[in-house]
Amino acid sequence: MAGRYAPRPRSPIPAQASGPRSVARTRTWTPPWPLDVPLVLSPLRRGPGDPTFRTSPDGAVWRASRTPAGPGTLKVAVRGGRVEAEAWGPGADWLLDGLPSLLGADDDPSLFTPRHRLLAATLRRRPGLRLGRSGLVLESLIPSILEQKVTTDEAYGSWRVLVRRFGEPAPGPNDRLYVMPEPRTWALIPSWEWHRANVDAKRSATILRAVRVARRLEEAATMPPDQAQQRLELIPGIGPWTSAEVVQRTNGAPDAVTVGDYHLPSIVGHALADNRAADDAAMLELLTPYAGQRHRATRLILLSGHTPPRRAPRMTPRNITTL
Structure with a gap:
């Protein structure tokens, strides 16, 4: 619609903020269905200290992204x-153009039929859940690679260090936000900086291979999810676990099941069959009735909070910076 992104003076800077100055562009959109913005956008947040993602006390969500048009900051509130x-x-315009897709306008929850009372109950409690499409591959791929074979706390810490060290302050009034590095900057990070960020050589090498073909990988956001996963898995070090984690976020893929996860099979097994010893094969069998919507099913299971009680201590995080 012409004129929908009318420039206006930048919002007043909060007392604690003094970020780069620019003019805000705006858009309003009324979804024809219930929408829980923090819930829809939460998969894009990599831990409570993610420098690219913030929430404000009024419930607004802030995201800083590196778009095809350049760095941008998006603030969304209902x-x-x-x-x-x-x-x-x-x-800014790229982010506003993609706002409905980001918030799940391309998703169709009506295709999902809950066949278990736990899923049905969770769906009733979470009517605002949609599967959004970010359309940005590297911003989901790099943190997913960092999460390979380590605890989430380790990966979140590495992401924070690398983005703050090599990224740039995000445009706009929120000076707590950072935009992740551009592909060339990732490629030039020296080995000792990866070490300081607690990232081993295997994961850093995978990231370096990915950023060298960043443009080709970004094309995956416009492909059908299965083809997008195939494109990502052409990169050595990227397997089904990582590719699924990416297309869930970039393509809004409702059937992209995360296989090879340390916890997910036992969570799904416990929720659907009281079998906490389930492996990937058992998990996929339990999810067979939800073919086409298996990621949505697992998302609802995770949101239900019905997880098996822990029987062993948490995995001890590694700290390679001391080596």
């Missing part, structure tokens, strides 16, 4: 059933 968005930086 007021009276209407989504109000502001964006800053060279990537």
Whole structure:
């Protein structure tokens, strides 16, 4: 619609903020269904200290992204059933154009039929759940690679260090946000900086291989999810676990099941069959009735909170920086 991104003076800077100055562009959008913005966007957050993702006390969600048009910051809030968005930086229009897709406009939850009372109950409690499409591959791929074979706390810590060290302050008034590095910057990070960020050589090498073909990988966001996974898995070090984690976020893939996960099979097995010893094969068998919607099913299971009680201590995080 012409004129929907009318520039306006930048919102007043909060007392604690003094970020790069730019003009805010705005968009409003009214979804024709219930929408829980923090819930929809939560998979894009990599831990409570993610420098690219913040929530404010009023419930607004802030995201900093490196778009095809350049760095951009997006603020999204819901007021009276209407989504109000502001964006800053060279990537502002790109982010506002993709706002409905980001919030699940391309998703169709009606295709999902809950066949277990736990899923049905969770679906009733979470009517605002949608599977969004970010359309940005590297911003999901790199943190997913960092999460390979380590605890989430380790991976979150590495992501924080690398983005703050090699990224850049995000456009707009929120000076707590950072935009992740561009592909060339990732490629030039020296080996000792990966070590300081607690990233081993195997994961850093996978990231370096990915950023060298960043443009080709970004094309995966426009492909059908299965083809997108195939494109990602052409990179040595990227397997089904990583590719599924990416297309769930970039393509809004409702059937992209995460196989090879340390915890997910036991969680699904416990929820659907009281079998906490389930492996990947057993998990996939339990999810067979949800073919086409298996990721949505697992997301609902995780949101239900019905997880098996822990029987062993948490995995001890590794710290390679001391080596």
